[in-house]
Structure formats: structure tokens, C-alpha cells
Amino acid sequence: MTTTRPGRLIHRTTAILVALSCATAVSACAARPASTPGDARSTIEQLGAVPIPAQTGPPAPVQASPKHPQIVAVGAPVTVTVPEGSATVTALGPEVEIPPAAQLPLEHATATITVHATTINGQLPLRPGDFSVRDDHGRDIPLRATCDAPSDPAHSATLCLTGEFHTGNAQITWRYNTAPLALWTFTTELD
Amino acid sequence: MLVLNTGGSLMIGFARGARCAVSRMALAGLAVLLLASCAGAPSSRDAAAPGGGRVGHVWTIILENKSYEATFTGLNQNDYLWKTLPSHGLLLRQYYGTGHFSLDNYISLVGGQAPAPDNQNDCPTYKDIAPGTPALDGQVSGASGCVYPAAVPTLFNQLDQAKISWRVYAQDMGNTPGREDAYRCGIPGNPTGAGVPDPAGATPQDQYVPKHNPAAWFHAVIDHPADCAQVVPLNGLPATPTHAAVTGLAQDLTSEATTPRFSWISPNNCSDAHDSTCQGDNLSGDPNNHQGGLYAADLFLQRIVPEIMKSPAFQHDGMIQIIFDEAFPPYKMYGNSIADLTSDTPAALNTPTDTAQSVIACCNELPGPNTTQPGFQAFGQDTTPGGGITGAVFISRFIRPGSVTDQPYNHYSWLRSMEDLYGIATGGSDGHGHLGYAGADGLRSFGPDVYNNPNGTALPPAASGAVIYPATANSTDVPTPTTNAASAPTK
Numbered sequence: 001m002t003t004t005r006p007g008r009l010i011h012r013t014t015a016i017l018v019a020l021s022c023a024t025a026v027s028a029c030a031a032r033p034a035s036t037p038g039d040a041r042s043t044i045e046q047l048g049a050v051p052i053p054a055q056t057g058p059p060a061p062v063q064a065s066p067k068h069p070q071i072v073a074v075g076a077p078v079t080v081t082v083p084e085g086s087a088t089v090t091a092l093g094p095e096v097e098i099p100p101a102a103q104l105p106l107e108h109a110t111a112t113i114t115v116h117a118t119t120i121n122g123q124l125p126l127r128p129g130d131f132s133v134r135d136d137h138g139r140d141i142p143l144r145a146t147c148d149a150p151s152d153p154a155h156s157a158t159l160c161l162t163g164e165f166h167t168g169n170a171q172i173t174w175r176y177n178t179a180p181l182a183l184w185t186f187t188t189e190l191d
Numbered sequence: 192m193l194v195l196n197t198g199g200s201l202m203i204g205f206a207r208g209a210r211c212a213v214s215r216m217a218l219a220g221l222a223v224l225l226l227a228s229c230a231g232a233p234s235s236r237d238a239a240a241p242g243g244g245r246v247g248h249v250w251t252i253i254l255e256n257k258s259y260e261a262t263f264t265g266l267n268q269n270d271y272l273w274k275t276l277p278s279h280g281l282l283l284r285q286y287y288g289t290g291h292f293s294l295d296n297y298i299s300l301v302g303g304q305a306p307a308p309d310n311q312n313d314c315p316t317y318k319d320i321a322p323g324t325p326a327l328d329g330q331v332s333g334a335s336g337c338v339y340p341a342a343v344p345t346l347f348n349q350l351d352q353a354k355i356s357w358r359v360y361a362q363d364m365g366n367t368p369g370r371e372d373a374y375r376c377g378i379p380g381n382p383t384g385a386g387v388p389d390p391a392g393a394t395p396q397d398q399y400v401p402k403h404n405p406a407a408w409f410h411a412v413i414d415h416p417a418d419c420a421q422v423v424p425l426n427g428l429p430a431t432p433t434h435a436a437v438t439g440l441a442q443d444l445t446s447e448a449t450t451p452r453f454s455w456i457s458p459n460n461c462s463d464a465h466d467s468t469c470q471g472d473n474l475s476g477d478p479n480n481h482q483g484g485l486y487a488a489d490l491f492l493q494r495i496v497p498e499i500m501k502s503p504a505f506q507h508d509g510m511i512q513i514i515f516d517e518a519f520p521p522y523k524m525y526g527n528s529i530a531d532l533t534s535d536t537p538a539a540l541n542t543p544t545d546t547a548q549s550v551i552a553c554c555n556e557l558p559g560p561n562t563t564q565p566g567f568q569a570f571g572q573d574t575t576p577g578g579g580i581t582g583a584v585f586i587s588r589f590i591r592p593g594s595v596t597d598q599p600y601n602h603y604s605w606l607r608s609m610e611d612l613y614g615i616a617t618g619g620s621d622g623h624g625h626l627g628y629a630g631a632d633g634l635r636s637f638g639p640d641v642y643n644n645p646n647g648t649a650l651p652p653a654a655s656g657a658v659i660y661p662a663t664a665n666s667t668d669v670p671t672p673t674t675n676a677a678s679a680p681t682k
Contacts, residue, residue: 036245036246036247036507036508036647038507039447039503039507040447040503040504040506040507041503043506043507043508043588043647044506044649047588047646047647047648047649048648048649049506049649050500050505050506050586050587050588050649051279051592051649051651051652052497052500052501053271053275053276053278053279053496053497053500053652054275054497055493055494055497056271056275056493057493058475058486058490059270059486059489073270073484073485073486074467074482074484074486075482075484075486075487076486092468092482093467093468093482094467094468095467095468096467096468103315104313104315104391105292105312105313111467168519169258169261169519185261186467186484187256187257187261187467187484187519188467189256189465189466189467189483191292191293191313191391
């Protein structure tokens, strides 16, 4: 009796332990997908906190000149310096005119790019003829100035450039004496 | 005797020990088998991508209509989606949409259904799909209409069955009462009979559009109030005399207990980069600024990504996915077309265009029973067998910051991956839990190129391209990444 009890005890203990591991395995299986055990606090303690990217806000202006043109997304400001002065210039849009009864999606529509300039110093020329639009099919889109009234003659000006834009990607380029200053890429959405 | 006895006792002892050992081995083996079968439950996921097995919370943010080239190359150095977020995670350079225009991509993502004519056309009338009868490969025949019958399940139904919490957060949904039903999955009206004409389009006060909310297009979801209770406005809803208050994303993120395991986030028609000029607010803080496109998407992402990443659920085991529904042609095309049409209108399109499927579709995408061209001959292209390359960005502690993968994936791969990640292993078109074309033979789930930091150790940001995983020929091949030592850590 006394010689067999410890063995049985060991056997029983082993069986219980193994059974427990089986039960743990079963419960782990039942809980699938288990994800990472623990919680955020213990995970961060063991594995560290995942760095969080900063909130940067609207894009800051990038610097452009005839010797250093910039390519940016539409809506992004560019600080342009030419011999006559410097200004921060932003192309916005396109603002699409969808006819009221149109069956969407359209293949092309009238749309307007608005160029807004705020003078920093000097006098920077903002001429409609210095802007051109080409789309990803290689089409040059004729533009007409539909507004050019300066909102603040001393410091800012707005230029509206309207054309018949096709759905898809395109770009508007601003040149100074034929040299590119800034190029804004944009998408025309007609659906 | 002594020897015998000794031997006998030794034998007995051995025998007893052997029985114990056998018992222990048997029981331990049983445990191992149980664990092994458990580990093997979600199909091939764990073998291919151990990190994927540890992701417990997913947030999928879907943006609109941009090609990879437009989003991730050549633009502003300040671009949040192009520059900042990939330095915190993975850039998938070969992620594809599955069709044109928007809606069919959302259908493919959550239902595995291939494009059909009306959802290729963004559903000009919100009405039931017809005939809606079962076709092959888990597909449904749909000559017209867009709302799938109750017999067509979605990922949301699969999660219900697996008792895994989920929510769809739709920005602006319900802003204008009566415009869409914020208490019934955001549907624009009753899809039966003649349906609801012209369900799309944003307004200055309400930039929600149903075509960007995948839940609204399946009777398997919209007919079930318990499911529609999980389709909520991004910012929640206040209490009314007839409805209790509904929590939004920010409230749900405050604890793991209140955070759904799967969250689908549909930004409004401005924040998702769809509208070139927004009808309403673009989150810039300037009421006169209505710039849309990627400019507006960046503003949205700057707000929502840190909000999610600060949450306990993300820090524990979360993964953020930023995907696009479709690319925006024209594509860069090479090689010879496999399906140049000669019946296009206008006739100018009937010239050989030297197109190739490889840049428009991937992963052996099938057209399905309802259309020969998933891409709908869209955007003046005559050969569009898919949705084009959009790219995608994933962020997780199980992903190395600054990593890049060139393995092709599409929306069906995404669905299959989510089904695998959540351990859904039964039913579907293949009997292994994959709906529709997510169950196509040979389609890959996200692999070790995606879950490339399996131990989950938090790592500092790194310039995108610090580690590049090439595409591999077979899903069983282990990709050998190349490391760009010149890539310095970035902010």
C-alpha cells in the first residue's frame, strides 16, 4: 500500500496536469481566434507601444522657383519666388458642373480650377496664359479665364480657369517665361 | 530469484513506468494534437503568417478612385498617406481593385460576388438584383439590380455566426433625417419593386453615399435589425424618443470591451478622396476650403488613424488597413490585349490599345457570370478585366514599419484574408469559409510578407522601402526580403 500510493499519486497528478493542459488546449481552441493574449497594458509592457504618427495638418508650402519647380497634389500650397517677387500660390478643384438631369457617370464635363495667390513681397504676375492643363490621355485642355478679379488688390488674387475636363487624372502647370514653376496633379470625378 | 525478483520488480517498475509514460505520452500527444488542430483551424493562415494569427482587431478604412501612381508616387513631400503612414507600416504596391465603378468593388470585398451590370454602374436605381438565382462558383446571376438576396451571405454574417463583434462606421450617415435610414444599415429606401432612383450623390450637409457602404446592398444584413444596429454613423447618434443613443467610433475605442473585433470605416464622399471639390466640410477647419481628393483624405486620415492607434485595442493586437476601391485610369499599359473589343462606342476606341491584364487585374480574377469585363470598359478603356492597381497601407505591431510588399493581392484576397484571420473555416463557396470568389483555387491570403513582424515587438518608424518583400511564385514559398540599409528612421 505504502509503496504504491506515491506512484498512484504521481500518476494521478500527472494525469490531472496533462488533462489540464488538454483542457487548456481545448479552451484555447474554443476561443479561436485568440489574438494576442493579455491586454494593451501587458502587451505594451512586454512588446513596447506602437509609435503613433503625428497629426501634421494641412500641407505646408513647398518652395519653388524657375530653377526648382515643384510637383504637388492639388490643394497644396507652393511658395513661388521669381525676380518680380514671391507669393504663396494654391490651385484648388476642379469644381465640376454636373448638368441637373445628367445620367452619371459622365465621360466629360465643364470644370474649373481656381488658382489663389497671396503676395509675400513684390508683384508676381498671375496670367491665365501661363497655365495649361493636360490629362492622362495626353489631351491639352483649352482653358478660359472665368474670373480674374483680385479679392484683395494689395495682397491676393484669384484666377478661375474653366475647361471641358474628362474623367480621370490630369495636371495643371504654371509657367514663368515658359519655365515650369509648379505642377498640381488632380483627378476629375464625374460619377 | 533475486535477479528475477529484481528483474521482475524492475520489469514491473518499467512496466508501470512504461504505462505511465505511455499514458503521459498519450495525453500529452492528445494535447499537442488538440493544439495542432486548433492552430490549423483557420486554414493555411498560421503556417504562412504567424503574425496574422495574433491580430485581434482590424479597422478597414476604404478610400476612393485613385491609382497607385496618383497616391504613392511623385506628389507632395508632406503627403500623409504617401509618406507618413507607410513609414509606420506596410505599403502594398500590388493591391488591386476588382472592377469599375465603385459599387462592385464593395460587393466583392464583403461578399465575394463578381461585378454585375447595375453595380458596375453604381446602381442608378436602388433595387433588388434579378433574377438573383444561384450561379456557379458561389456567384449569383444578376442581369439587373444591385441588392443581393438573403441567401447571399457577407463577411458580416460570417462574423455573426462566429460570435465576433463587428461594426460599420459610415461618416455623415443620418446627417439629414429621411435621406437615408441611419437605423436600417443606411439604406436609401426600399429596394423591392421599382426601388429607389438615383441613390448616390453627396449634399453639403450629408456627404454620405450608400454606394460606399457595403452593408446596404445585402438582404442578409439589411433585413436583420441586430445587424443594422452595428451599422452606425462614424460619430454616433443622439438619443431620440424612439431610439436609444448610438455610440460612434471614438466612444467605442475607449476600451477593448467596447471595441468591435472588426471595424469597417466608410468616410464620406469628401473624406474618402472621391469628390474633387467637396460639397461640404473637408475637416480643414476652414469653412471656405472645400478641396477634395487626396487633400481631403489626408485630413481625414490625420484625424482618425492616430485616434485608432491610441486605443487599447490597437495597441494590444490591432491592424489598420487603408485600401482603395478602384484605380483611376488610364492605366499604364504594356503588351498585347487579351480582349480588345471591336464594338465600342465611340468607334475611336475600336483600335488596338496594347493593354494587358497584368496591370489592371491580378490573382487570376474571374469575370463571373454577369459580365465579360469586370472593369466595365470604363473611363474610355476598352479592356478592363479588373479594377487596377490602387496600392494599400497596413499598420500593426505585427508589421515592420517601412516595409513594402510586391505580392499581388486584390479585394477577393482581402476577403479571404479576413475570413482566415477570424478563424472562419466552414461554409462558403469552397467549404473552407471563403465566400464567392474568395474561395477561388489558388487565391492567396495575406502571408508572411504582410504579417512580417510576427513577434509583435513595437518598432520605430522607418523610411518606406527599408525592407522589400518580393512576389513569390507559390504561396508556400517564403519570400526573402531585401533590406535597404540606407533607409534612415523617419518621423
